[in-house]
Amino acid sequence: xxxxxxxxxxxxxxxxxxxxxxxxxxxxxxxxxxxxxxxxxxxxxxxxxxxxxxxxxxxxxxxxxxxxxxxxxxxxxxxxxxxxxxxxxxxxxxxxxxxxxxxxxxxxxxxxxxxxxxxxxxxxxxxxxxxxxxxxxxxxxxxxxxxxxxxxxxxxxxxxxxxxxxxxxxxxxxxxxxxxxxxxxxxxxxxxxxxxxxxxxxxxxxxxxxxxxxxxxxxxxxxxxxxxxxxxxxxxxxxxxxxxxxxxxxxxxxxxxxxxxxxxxxxxxxxxxxxxxxxxxxxxxxxxxxxxxxxxxxxxxxxxxxxxxxxxxxxxxxxxxxxxxxxx
Amino acid sequence: xxxxxxxxxxxxxxxxxxxxxxxxxxxxxxxxxxxxxxxxxxxxxxxxxxxxxxxxxxxxxxxxxxxxxxxxxxxxxxxxxxxxxxxxxxxxxxxxxxxxxxxxxxxxxxxxxxxxxxxxxxxxxxxxxxxxxxxxxxxxxxxxxxxxxxxxxxxxxxxxxxxxxxxxxxxxxxxxxxxxxxxxxxxxxxxxxxxxxxxxxxxxxxxxxxxxxxxxxxxxxxxxxxxxxxxxxxxxxxxxxxxxxxxxxxxxxxxxxxxxxxxxxxxxxxxxxxxxxxxxxxxxxxxxxxxxxxxxxxxxxxxxxxxxxxxxxxxxxxxxxxxxxxxxxxxxxxxxxxxxxxxxxxxxxxxxxxxxxxxxxxxxxxxxxxxxxxxxxxxxxxxxxxxxxxxxxxxxxxxxxxxxxxxxxxxxxxxxxxxxxxxxxxxxxxxxxxxxxxxxxxxxxxxxxxxxxxxxxxxxxxxxxxxxxxxxxxxxxxxxxxxxxxxxxxxxxxxxxxxxxxxxxx
Numbered sequence: 001x002x003x004x005x006x007x008x009x010x011x012x013x014x015x016x017x018x019x020x021x022x023x024x025x026x027x028x029x030x031x032x033x034x035x036x037x038x039x040x041x042x043x044x045x046x047x048x049x050x051x052x053x054x055x056x057x058x059x060x061x062x063x064x065x066x067x068x069x070x071x072x073x074x075x076x077x078x079x080x081x082x083x084x085x086x087x088x089x090x091x092x093x094x095x096x097x098x099x100x101x102x103x104x105x106x107x108x109x110x111x112x113x114x115x116x117x118x119x120x121x122x123x124x125x126x127x128x129x130x131x132x133x134x135x136x137x138x139x140x141x142x143x144x145x146x147x148x149x150x151x152x153x154x155x156x157x158x159x160x161x162x163x164x165x166x167x168x169x170x171x172x173x174x175x176x177x178x179x180x181x182x183x184x185x186x187x188x189x190x191x192x193x194x195x196x197x198x199x200x201x202x203x204x205x206x207x208x209x210x211x212x213x214x215x216x217x218x219x220x221x222x223x224x225x226x227x228x229x230x231x232x233x234x235x236x237x238x239x240x241x242x243x244x245x246x247x248x249x250x251x252x253x254x255x256x257x258x259x260x261x262x263x264x265x266x267x268x269x270x271x272x273x274x275x276x277x278x279x280x281x282x283x284x285x286x287x288x289x290x291x292x293x294x295x296x297x298x299x300x301x302x303x304x305x306x307x308x309x310x311x312x313x314x315x316x317x318x319x320x321x322x323x324x325x326x327x328x
Numbered sequence: 329x330x331x332x333x334x335x336x337x338x339x340x341x342x343x344x345x346x347x348x349x350x351x352x353x354x355x356x357x358x359x360x361x362x363x364x365x366x367x368x369x370x371x372x373x374x375x376x377x378x379x380x381x382x383x384x385x386x387x388x389x390x391x392x393x394x395x396x397x398x399x400x401x402x403x404x405x406x407x408x409x410x411x412x413x414x415x416x417x418x419x420x421x422x423x424x425x426x427x428x429x430x431x432x433x434x435x436x437x438x439x440x441x442x443x444x445x446x447x448x449x450x451x452x453x454x455x456x457x458x459x460x461x462x463x464x465x466x467x468x469x470x471x472x473x474x475x476x477x478x479x480x481x482x483x484x485x486x487x488x489x490x491x492x493x494x495x496x497x498x499x500x501x502x503x504x505x506x507x508x509x510x511x512x513x514x515x516x517x518x519x520x521x522x523x524x525x526x527x528x529x530x531x532x533x534x535x536x537x538x539x540x541x542x543x544x545x546x547x548x549x550x551x552x553x554x555x556x557x558x559x560x561x562x563x564x565x566x567x568x569x570x571x572x573x574x575x576x577x578x579x580x581x582x583x584x585x586x587x588x589x590x591x592x593x594x595x596x597x598x599x600x601x602x603x604x605x606x607x608x609x610x611x612x613x614x615x616x617x618x619x620x621x622x623x624x625x626x627x628x629x630x631x632x633x634x635x636x637x638x639x640x641x642x643x644x645x646x647x648x649x650x651x652x653x654x655x656x657x658x659x660x661x662x663x664x665x666x667x668x669x670x671x672x673x674x675x676x677x678x679x680x681x682x683x684x685x686x687x688x689x690x691x692x693x694x695x696x697x698x699x700x701x702x703x704x705x706x707x708x709x710x711x712x713x714x715x716x717x718x719x720x721x722x723x724x725x726x727x728x729x730x731x732x733x734x735x736x737x738x739x740x741x742x743x744x745x746x747x748x749x750x751x752x753x754x755x756x757x758x759x760x761x762x763x764x765x766x767x768x769x770x771x772x773x774x775x776x777x778x779x780x781x782x783x784x785x786x787x788x789x790x791x792x793x794x795x796x797x798x799x800x801x802x803x804x805x806x807x808x809x810x811x812x813x814x815x816x817x818x819x820x821x822x823x824x825x826x827x828x829x830x831x832x833x834x
Contacts (some may be wrong), residue, residue, distance in 0.1 A: 040831065080498065141616040197689035197697045204686055210672035213685040214634065217740070274677060 021318070023268035027283040034290050048168070050293070054177070059182035060237045060244070061260060062282055066189045067233035070199070074226040075273030076124065077315040078130040079232040080116070082247035082256030083142035086249065088113050090146045093155040093248025099276040101171040102164045106239045113235025116142065124227060139257070143148040155248040155318035168244025178240060185233075192277035202226055207272025226254040235325040238317025262309070264286055266316040286314070333395075334494045334522050335380070335411075335491055339795070340389030349375040352389065353548040357491065362513055362523045364533040364554070366562055368696070368788070373526055376543070377493055380524075381413045382406040383415055405649040412484025418476050420483075422751050426796035427452035427464035430483045459512055470699070480610045481512070490514065490756045491732045493524045498532060499621055506579060512538045528619050530559040532824040542566055556636045563754055563825075567788070567817035569794045575765075575770040577792030578613075585610040589780035590648070590662075590749055592631060595640035600626040601804035608749070608782060613775050615795030616784040623804035625667060628751045632657040644748060658687055661748035665755060667784070673738045674726050679706035680740035681722040691744065695761050711740035715770060732763025739770070748781035756790060768794050800824050 019300035038045040064081050071078055088109045116138060123134045170177045195200045204212040205222040212219050242248055267284030269276030289311060295305045337355040337444040341348070344551055347649055350372045358362055367373050378384040381392070382400040391398055393409055400406050406413070411643045420429045428435070435443070452464035454767040459482055471479065477497055484492055494513070498506040513536065517523055525537055533540055534554055542549040542565040549565045567819040595604040601623040618624040629826070633651045642649045644660055651657050654664075666673040674683050683703045685692045691702040708722050715736040737754070742750050758763040766818050769792060775781045785791045791798055797811040800823035808823040809814075 128798045195698045197699055200422055200682070200689055200699060203682075204675060205676050207675040208672065211666075212686070214666050214672045215656070216653070216658045217686075218653070218655070274675070 022153070024280050024283055027267065027280065029139070031287055031290055032139060033285065035296060038290075038294050038297070041294075043292070045297055054289050054293045055179050055294075056176060058154045058285045059178050060240050062080045062254065062285050063185050063237045064183050064256065065263050065281050066185055067230035067276055068260045069200060069267070069269050069276050069278055070189070070193065071226045071230040071270065072261075072264055072269040073129050073206045073273060073276045075209060075309045076223060076227055077135065077261065078120070078131065078227065078230045079257045079272070080120070080139035080142055081230065081260055082253030084113050084147065084231050084234040084253040085238040085241065085256065087116075087142045088142035088235040089242040089252060090149050090155070090250055092239055093147055093157050096157060096160070097155060102160055110232060110235040113238070114228055114232040117231025118224070120226035120231065125224045137212040150248070150250040153248060154250065157242065157246055157248060159244055160243070160246055165243050165246060168240055168242070170309060171204050178244065181240065186278055186282055189250040193278055201296050203274060204271075206275075208274070217291045249274055259288065266313060268320070310315055329495070334359050334393070336392040337376070337380070338390045338392070340376070340379060340386045340391070340815075342379060342384060349388070350379070351546045353373065353543065353546070355548065356551065357522045357524060359490075359522050360520050361538040362517050362519050362525055362536060364537040364540040365524055365526045365543065366528075366533065366540055367566055371543040371566070372546040372661055373543055374495070375408075375546075377413065377495065377524070377526070379390055381656060404745070410488055410491070411492035412487055412489035412491065413493045414477070414480045414495065414497060416499060418473070418480060420476060420479060422469040423467060424481055425449075425465050426462060426468055426471070429468055430455060430464070430486055433487065439572050450712065451486075453516060455486055460508070466630065472505075472547045474501045474509070475774065477501065477509065478512070478744075485516075489520045491524065493526075494526070495526045498527065498529070503636060506532070512695075528690070528825065530562060533562070534559055545759075559823070559825075561822045563818055569628045575768050579611055579775070579796045583611055583776070586596050589644065589645040590782075595627065595630060595638055595642070595643045597626065597630050597636065597638040599804070601630065601801075604806055606799050606806060606809070608780050610778055610780070611775055612796040613771060613781045613783060613794050615791040616782060616793050616801060617788065617798050617799040617824060618801035619824050620786065620822065622801045624801040625800065627754050628753065628782065628784060632751065658745060661745065663687065663742045663747045663750050665742055665744060665752040666758065667753035669734060669738055669758065676727040677725045680712070680719055680726055680729075680737055681705045683712060683726050683737050683746055684708040687741055688745045694727060707744060708740065711743050712736070714743070715740055716766060723788060732759040735759050735763070735767065739767070747779060749782070751782045751784070753784045754786065755783060756785075757785075758810055788820055791820070792817065802826055
């Protein structure tokens with residue numbers, strides 16, 4: 001390949017250059033700085049218990065972030081993930097209370113959530129509505145269904161067998177199973193997104209839907225599948241929450257969608273599609289959690305926490321937008 | 329009758345960087361005449377109209393309005409003088425009423441706090457009395473395209489205009505609608521308004537205009553009374569340029585092969601094109617010419633199943649093709665290079681190698697569907713070398729490349745599947761001269777090696793330079809085919825604008 005003088009990239013420095021320019025590098029740096037500051041500010045911060053609590057706090061939500069990131073890359077968005085997570089709990093919990101085996105009940109709940117995703121995918125790809133509107137409607141509908149099915153009260157699932165509760169409460173060695181499940185999901189999808197042809201098509205579709213169609217890619221199928229996958233993962237997360245809490249809470253996950261979208265976007269996912277990584281999105285989750293945890297340890301009012309989280313989102317997106325503009 | 333002249337342009341020049349869009353042009357417009365402006369794409373018509381409308385400032389020269397020199401430095405100034413410009417694209421607000429659209433400018437500068445809807449409608453009705461019976465209270469969205477065009481004209485007329493510029497107003501109209509428009513144009517002219525009419529269609533010019541001015545390459549060529557000349561004269565004046573020999577050698581007689589790569593019969597997709605039949609022989613480059621909107625791209629997209637269902641038969645290398653989706657076309661070895669590179673040709677912010685591999689990812693992946701980066705980069709490097717692609721790293725986004733190199737990436741994408749046939753729609757649009765010549769050379773080499781090459785282009789010199797045969801499309805049908813010495817701009821323009829095939833000259 002010919003390299004001309006006019007090309008700005010110099011091969012010797014560009015790998016390092018690229019690494020420095022990568023979103024993930026910046027996020028890791030910020031997280032590390034926060035760790036250092038916090039370990040001085042609070043003796044409790046760098047303890048095993050705190051670390052574990054922090055990871056537990058974001059692990060299940062992290063699974064939802066994976067689905068959201070993939071959907072964002074394909075050019076979509078899903079506001080219903082919080083409601084769908086709750087609905088998954090409620091369906092599985094209700095079926096369990098009707099005497100159905102919890103594993104079967106969970107499988108049915110996840111299948112139902114997958115069907116909800118397919119339902120949204122249908123409205124987006126066949127009817128031609130925008131993801132935002134479709135998922136907004138489903139967000140409200142799913143929440144309504146949760147309240148309807150439970151009468152608005154949490155379902156106590158005290159008789160869940162221990163081997164089922166193990167999913168949410170058990171540990172393997174010192175590590176909670178929840179964290180292991182989270183890591184497996186993240187690693188599998190990160191790998192697939194980077195390496196498989198199926199997920200490459202997600203990038204093509206999100207980057208330029210028309211060009212993707214002109215490359216023979218069935219873009220509607222791709223969008224349908226990413227929409228479905230996002231809801232399926234939200235349903236899966238709901239089951240883990242149920243096993244962890246030992247109850248099904250109809251009001252669970254309100255506002256979760258914003259957290260999840262914020263994490264993905266901070267991690268580099270583009271709201272216009274075509275860009276994003278699972279690794280980056282998880283770093284976004286970690287950053288938001290570290291901030292929350294720090295603020296809590298520093299005794300900052302919870303009301304401030306929302307203001308600060310929102311500001312971080314705005315700052316991250318602004319910086320990104322500015323850098324992109326400068327580049328082009 | 330010099331006092332009859334409402335607008336006179338003398339010696340106006342305008343450059344954009346190195347491109348001299350207008351070189352000391354003259355133009356004269358009389359009250360009450362319909363004056364056609366003719367010229368190929370890039371001849372300078374639009375630039376001159378934008379100068380008259382105050383959108384562009386001329387570098388030098390003089391504009392004389394009603395006998396007095398004026399400086400038109402903004403569209404508002406042009407409006408105040410009485411110049412109305414109806415652009416080719418309709419620019420109305422679809423969700424508000426006709427009346428509100430017409431009086432948008434007046435409303436904008438109005439001092440009153442409340443909208444006077446009744447007053448607006450009454451005034452709009454007044455304007456339409458001389459035009460047509462459109463109800464001013466309906467939403468623009470609910471009007472046909474031709475009526476929307478009339479609203480645009482009404483909008484211009486409310487500004488008390490003395491000169492009305494119509495830029496290809498019939499491009500979106502049916503014949504019948506166009507006739508209505510011509511009737512209105514004549515009535516306006518009879519009332520003393522001067523109309524500048526821009527069109528590619530000779531028939532329209534000769535049926536409806538009084539005089540015609542021809543531009544070519546940013547220069548004024550001539551102004552004639554329509555009654556005194558023939559359509560052929562105008563076409564000659566529009567074209568009359570020597571074609572430099574920038575192009576590779578054409579197929580020689582000895583190279584000609586009887587093998588047919590592509591045969592198309594009775595291809596139809598209502599209302600875009602109908603009963604299209606042609607063939608492509610091995611080793612030749614087939615050009616497709618036609619005015620914008622003639623259906624030339626739609627035909628090719630139809631063959632590849634890129635845009636809805638078509639009826640008719642297609643054979644590739646003698647085998648009948650039954651395609652449901654563009655994927656099937658790719659699998660059969662038939663690919664389409666889009667005319668809109670940035671819009672649907674490439675993935676601008678994705679790496680070069682990922683762009684090249686997009687058509688057939690299986691080629692750079694393991695059977696399990698895992699992409700092999702080395703294979704992917706290797707493929708991009710091999711094809712990049714073949715096309716003499718100049719780039720930094722293959723992992724750089726395509727947006728980092730120049731237009732010509734972006735186009736090479738798009739072509740590399742086509743070549744990645746070892747196609748049997750490539751349709752190239754405007755293959756050198758937005759590409760500099762050097763890269764252009766290179767792309768033409770590559771196309772010729774591909775044709776020699778047995779790949780079928782079909783080129784669509786708006787640039788006649790390009791089509792003439794690269795094609796062994798040229799298919800001319802007019803209004804969704806094949807208007808004619810020219811080959812060999814018969815491939816001249818005059819002949820192609822004749823066929824494209826709907827004159828008789830018998831008048832062609834070699």
